[in-house]
Amino acid sequence: MQRVVLDSGEIARALKRISHEIIEANSGVSDLIVLGIPTRGIHLANRIAKLLSEIDPNFTSDAGVLDITLFRDDLVAADRRIQPTVIPGDDIDGKVVVIVDDVLFSGRSARAALDALIDFGRPKQVKLAVLVDRGHRELPIRPDFVGKNLPTAVTERVNVHLAEVDGSDEVVISS
Amino acid sequence: MIVLKSVSLFGEKQTDISIADGIVVSLEPTSEKGIDCSGLVALPGLVDLHTHLRQPGFEASETVLSGSKSGVAGGYTALFAMANTNPVADSASVVEQVLTLGEAAGLLQVQPIGAVTKGLAGAELAGLGGMARSRAKVRVFSDDGMCVFDPALMLQALTFVKSMGGVIAQHAQEPRLTEGAQMNDSDLATELGLTGWPSVAEESIIARDALLAEKTGARLHICHLTTAGAVDVIRWAKKRGIQITAEVTPHHLMLTEELVRSYDPVYKVNPPLRSAEDTAALREALVDGTIDIVGTDHAPHSIEKKDCEWENAAFGMVGLEHAASVVQKVMLEGGRNWRDIAQVMSSKPAEIGGLTNQGRLDVDTEANITLIDPSATRTVTSQTHSASTNNPFAGVALPGAVVHTLFRGNFSFKDGEVVEK
Amino acid sequence: MKNLVSIADLSREDALYLLDNAQQLAQVNDREVKKLPALRGKTVVNLFYENSTRTRISFEIAATRLSADVINFSAATSSLSKGESLKDTAQTLEALGADAIVVRHPMSGAAHQLAHRDWINASIINAGDGSHEHPTQALLDALTMRQLVGSNDDLAGLKVLIVGDIRHSRVARSNVLLLSKLGASVQVAGPATLVPAGFEKMGATISNSFEDSLEQQPDVVMMLRVQRERMQGHYMPSEREYTQNWSLSGKRLAMLKKDAHILHPGPMNRGFEISSEAADDPRAAILKQVSNGVAVRMAVLHELLAGERS
Numbered sequence: 001m002q003r004v005v006l007d008s009g010e011i012a013r014a015l016k017r018i019s020h021e022i023i024e025a026n027s028g029v030s031d032l033i034v035l036g037i038p039t040r041g042i043h044l045a046n047r048i049a050k051l052l053s054e055i056d057p058n059f060t061s062d063a064g065v066l067d068i069t070l071f072r073d074d075l076v077a078a079d080r081r082i083q084p085t086v087i088p089g090d091d092i093d094g095k096v097v098v099i100v101d102d103v104l105f106s107g108r109s110a111r112a113a114l115d116a117l118i119d120f121g122r123p124k125q126v127k128l129a130v131l132v133d134r135g136h137r138e139l140p141i142r143p144d145f146v147g148k149n150l151p152t153a154v155t156e157r158v159n160v161h162l163a164e165v166d167g168s169d170e171v172v173i174s175s
Numbered sequence: 176m177i178v179l180k181s182v183s184l185f186g187e188k189q190t191d192i193s194i195a196d197g198i199v200v201s202l203e204p205t206s207e208k209g210i211d212c213s214g215l216v217a218l219p220g221l222v223d224l225h226t227h228l229r230q231p232g233f234e235a236s237e238t239v240l241s242g243s244k245s246g247v248a249g250g251y252t253a254l255f256a257m258a259n260t261n262p263v264a265d266s267a268s269v270v271e272q273v274l275t276l277g278e279a280a281g282l283l284q285v286q287p288i289g290a291v292t293k294g295l296a297g298a299e300l301a302g303l304g305g306m307a308r309s310r311a312k313v314r315v316f317s318d319d320g321m322c323v324f325d326p327a328l329m330l331q332a333l334t335f336v337k338s339m340g341g342v343i344a345q346h347a348q349e350p351r352l353t354e355g356a357q358m359n360d361s362d363l364a365t366e367l368g369l370t371g372w373p374s375v376a377e378e379s380i381i382a383r384d385a386l387l388a389e390k391t392g393a394r395l396h397i398c399h400l401t402t403a404g405a406v407d408v409i410r411w412a413k414k415r416g417i418q419i420t421a422e423v424t425p426h427h428l429m430l431t432e433e434l435v436r437s438y439d440p441v442y443k444v445n446p447p448l449r450s451a452e453d454t455a456a457l458r459e460a461l462v463d464g465t466i467d468i469v470g471t472d473h474a475p476h477s478i479e480k481k482d483c484e485w486e487n488a489a490f491g492m493v494g495l496e497h498a499a500s501v502v503q504k505v506m507l508e509g510g511r512n513w514r515d516i517a518q519v520m521s522s523k524p525a526e527i528g529g530l531t532n533q534g535r536l537d538v539d540t541e542a543n544i545t546l547i548d549p550s551a552t553r554t555v556t557s558q559t560h561s562a563s564t565n566n567p568f569a570g571v572a573l574p575g576a577v578v579h580t581l582f583r584g585n586f587s588f589k590d591g592e593v594v595e596k
Numbered sequence: 597m598k599n600l601v602s603i604a605d606l607s608r609e610d611a612l613y614l615l616d617n618a619q620q621l622a623q624v625n626d627r628e629v630k631k632l633p634a635l636r637g638k639t640v641v642n643l644f645y646e647n648s649t650r651t652r653i654s655f656e657i658a659a660t661r662l663s664a665d666v667i668n669f670s671a672a673t674s675s676l677s678k679g680e681s682l683k684d685t686a687q688t689l690e691a692l693g694a695d696a697i698v699v700r701h702p703m704s705g706a707a708h709q710l711a712h713r714d715w716i717n718a719s720i721i722n723a724g725d726g727s728h729e730h731p732t733q734a735l736l737d738a739l740t741m742r743q744l745v746g747s748n749d750d751l752a753g754l755k756v757l758i759v760g761d762i763r764h765s766r767v768a769r770s771n772v773l774l775l776s777k778l779g780a781s782v783q784v785a786g787p788a789t790l791v792p793a794g795f796e797k798m799g800a801t802i803s804n805s806f807e808d809s810l811e812q813q814p815d816v817v818m819m820l821r822v823q824r825e826r827m828q829g830h831y832m833p834s835e836r837e838y839t840q841n842w843s844l845s846g847k848r849l850a851m852l853k854k855d856a857h858i859l860h861p862g863p864m865n866r867g868f869e870i871s872s873e874a875a876d877d878p879r880a881a882i883l884k885q886v887s888n889g890v891a892v893r894m895a896v897l898h899e900l901l902a903g904e905r906s
Contacts, residue, residue: 067620069634070624070632070633070634070662070898070902071632071633071634072634072902072903073903074903075634075902075903080617080898080899080902080903081613081616081617082616082617082620082621082895082898083620084620084623115633119627119628119629119632120627120629357704361794362792362793362794362796362797363794364794365763365792365793365794365795365797365798366604366769366794366797366798367704367705367728368704368705368725368726368727368728368729368766368769369704369705369726369727369728437708437712438704438705438708438709438712439709439713479681482681482683482713483681483682483683484682484701484703484705484706484709485703485704485705485709486703486704486705486726487703
């Protein structure tokens, strides 16, 4: 059993809204850094960075990558491949860092991302943007920017498909 | 009176065997009632020229009694007990002790082998004459486990033993070529990082001793052949008329060095498991008669000697309880018959070892008989009647099963159970 | 992956994956904060039956950077010298909570037995067993070669020459197996008594002349550490004869390509298998090997120990 909960148009609109909200919350794009969590968070971060520069041409930075493999406490054999971490401008001190992920679930990835980030310096603010918040948090973590709140059962699976990896954009829920 | 009904004598005609007072009295069908043995092949009791019974000295690995139980379960009615005990069987008192232990166990004939050199040290001759004249009447002398490598000493030993009608059973291993050796010298040894044991270490000693036997006119027996080259040397020596006999073990007939990849010391043995080409040459040589007998080199070791690093582990494997199955497989697949199996596992070893009461199944001979179900198949287990479990055949399916063993007319093994005295 | 006992057990993909992760971890080692929480709560025991301060320290740093607890257990200072069996020692270490045992042992196959004989469940990492294998050394050598030639993939086409006492070298065995899996062409060179034919089957070509091998213009020359005591008697008539024929001398250094690289697993016998000139040549990447050792061992520990085994 599987159904589409977001199609490509809805995904595009959600990312556009998130981008506007980021600029609004930050009163502009100064000192703003966008980091994606592998794998799909990277592509979402790239899209958000592009949207930010379209909205405000003062935003010129590319999105970066924040690998959390070595910081996870829920690692399984399948996801031990370590990706490079790329920090735009090589510095996060005093910056506003927006971490981007596809799905927010238990909150463990976000927790790992915060730990990973701290090793690179001391940002002014850290914010979390996700395409889907499916609930069932296990940690006191909440997103700052959400594409869609999606009520789910714990046993269901939420999969984000993106054109860059999967050929097309859609969010699918399956049980 | 015991009557074994409907046996297949040497796997040939169906008949009955009648036994009275420990002697075979008839091999003809009789109207007497008896024990149904239909479907079972009757052979003269098996004789192992090469068993390590470990007593005295290493009772944790085996005793004369536990080894005897293992022997009867394997169809044996006589075991030649190797001399590398502690104390070494290099004097009349030790060989008589082993003989006495065998008589007390009473399951089969335990015939002591005497050491060639004092303490197996390879330096001075042991008391060969004393052992020969003792109650044990030793006729087979061997330093097995060690090679009699000093050629001058070997020459003297052959000369001496010839005068007593005995034989030297040589463990052919050039010691300098095998220092620290762990496995067959091969590409696999290189890959595994284990020191190689070259074939020439075996073959050079056999060639040398064949020439010494020729010079002295003595009888020479070569223990556990393992290489194709050794087979060639034996062929050459026999052609030359040298009084040489050769032995092969069940494990060297079937198992190859590939098993060492596991680094499991259950596969560590002296001499080592060799290549597939070598095992094929050994099977061929047994089938064509170049190799005279199968000796088990039953070498029990307690668990701690094997549950350790390969290099720290002891050499040796148990063999008494599956030898007949291995030989059945090799000989029948090689086109030979049960009479030939009796030859290599009973008659010939008895003849080499000078046991005139063993190795024959005929009217008026001692009733030492083995009954085998040739159609059975069984998977070998490491838990057997032996006190040790170092069995490289564990888990291997083999044909044939020993059903009964009779020693001097009494069942020592009946319906798969040891009959304790 | 539960154990790392032998390069022979790795597929080409396994090896590349470990190298990729090691490459990422090498970059972590350039960061200001080098400590990672990946193995927090895990215990790694260095069980060393042979002294090797370098290898032990390298594993220790690797485990510590990943936040594992490290315990060192060495033959000289423990019950190992009192005749306790390998099995009992390993079971004791596991009972004390070891999640992984890094074992260095003078006997070939010791690591294999710890991994496969149902004595313990802990992960086993072979840090050198007799003359058999030293897989993390080969991985760090391969990582170094990848960096030197700028490859993020395999080592196809690379010509590697390994020189010395090939017969007794676990480094040579692991390297021949790994480099040939990665597409490099490997030649082993040394006196005929010290280069067994079995190396051909493992994937190397054999040479008994250093000069002939150098004329083939290798991209990498790996000099093995040689035990001097072996070079007098059975295998070589004298140390002098060995040095004359098999040392990477200044004269042989001059035969190397300008862009060739010199590797040595260390510790070096300067003036014996390698001249100071060669050891200090800009083409020598020996210190790079040392720092890559930490990255490779981190990658292996991470792979074997991180999270739950699914």
